[in-house]
Amino acid sequence: MGDKGLSFLFSGLHFNRKKFADDFARFKEKNENEDIPETSTIVETVKVEPEDKLAAGKKRKRKEKGSAERVESFSVFKKSEPARVVEDEEKEEDIGLQEKKEYHRRIERDALSRKKYGIHISGHNVPSPLQSFDDLSSRYGCKSYLLRNIAELGFKEPTPIQRQAIPALLSGRECFACAPTGSGKTLAFLFPILMKLKPGSKEGIRAVILCPTRELATQTTRECKKLAKGKKFYIKLMTKDLAKNGDFGSMHIDILVSTPLRLQFAIRKRKLDLSRVEYLVLDESDKLFELGFVKQIDSIVKACSNPSIIRSLFSATLPESVEELARTIMHDAVRIIVGRK
Numbered sequence: 001m002g003d004k005g006l007s008f009l010f011s012g013l014h015f016n017r018k019k020f021a022d023d024f025a026r027f028k029e030k031n032e033n034e035d036i037p038e039t040s041t042i043v044e045t046v047k048v049e050p051e052d053k054l055a056a057g058k059k060r061k062r063k064e065k066g067s068a069e070r071v072e073s074f075s076v077f078k079k080s081e082p083a084r085v086v087e088d089e090e091k092e093e094d095i096g097l098q099e100k101k102e103y104h105r106r107i108e109r110d111a112l113s114r115k116k117y118g119i120h121i122s123g124h125n126v127p128s129p130l131q132s133f134d135d136l137s138s139r140y141g142c143k144s145y146l147l148r149n150i151a152e153l154g155f156k157e158p159t160p161i162q163r164q165a166i167p168a169l170l171s172g173r174e175c176f177a178c179a180p181t182g183s184g185k186t187l188a189f190l191f192p193i194l195m196k197l198k199p200g201s202k203e204g205i206r207a208v209i210l211c212p213t214r215e216l217a218t219q220t221t222r223e224c225k226k227l228a229k230g231k232k233f234y235i236k237l238m239t240k241d242l243a244k245n246g247d248f249g250s251m252h253i254d255i256l257v258s259t260p261l262r263l264q265f266a267i268r269k270r271k272l273d274l275s276r277v278e279y280l281v282l283d284e285s286d287k288l289f290e291l292g293f294v295k296q297i298d299s300i301v302k303a304c305s306n307p308s309i310i311r312s313l314f315s316a317t318l319p320e321s322v323e324e325l326a327r328t329i330m331h332d333a334v335r336i337i338v339g340r341k
């Protein structure tokens, strides 16, 4: 480092080299030994440059932006961050609060509606009952052909069991429904099946409806066909002949209606495959038990091995045996009782 450099920094100062000869020599020696570029030495010695540089940098920035803006933006930046967090939290709280309010309003509305129609439920998070058949399109995107068919059949309003069982099944919940004879249970389980299944699929049987008697099975098949009018659903009634001689491997069936004995026979003797069944309905389950079909039902439930199957039990009365079965075969079921148990 030359003397020029030093004298530039300390210009205006008189430096007595004689008086400080020793210090000067040591200072010079140190610099020469370290072999560090001049500027670094100055930085090291003066030890103010980093701050100065920072200040200079800041000044440069300040100049570019203008001081008023800088102060403002700085203070805005400093204050706005925490403020935004608070705002966000408040917003979230607001949304949370609104959701909670909406949730409680819905609970109240549902409770009033259920009271009005004599619907009693148990199970967690039970979907709202239908206010009208129109809810099916607004809430569940029901196809217009189904609503048209219902209108053609002269059904204007859903019956109480339909109001609660249809949304439960459409929400993918297993369902255990008890309502008096003639209260429209058939439509309550057929409607969600027709809404959810793709018609004319070649995947095999995807819905099984078990009825305690041949007459009831025939009646249910007829009703199902009426409701499905306009869509190419393969809806089959398990007749005696079909159970004995049916070539189920080459047959298209979407929905199968049967009595337990015939169905069990077809499973055993005709290798009927029920592994793709998505909906299994035990209609008039109280009668199914009265007639002693426990063993057959058991093997049918086993044959319907699809893990995502939705099982439902519909019944006019609720004996302990039916409740017991419901508990053993259902998961997270919604229990619906219309009127008195």
Ligand SMILES: Nc1ncnc2c1ncn2[C@@H]1O[C@H](COP(=O)(O)OP(=O)(O)OP(=O)(O)O)[C@@H](O)[C@H]1O
Pocket (backbone or CB within 6 Å): 154, 155, 156, 157, 158, 159, 162, 179, 180, 181, 182, 183, 184, 185, 186, 187, 284, 316
């Ligand atoms: N929403 C509705 N509005 C008017 N009539 C209806 C409605 N739903 C079903 N029905 C009619 O009510 C009658 C009884 O219905 P359904 O046979 O389904 O009753 P159920 O509860 O299954 O009786 P059961 O216990 O004898 O099987 C049928 O003629 C059916 O077409």
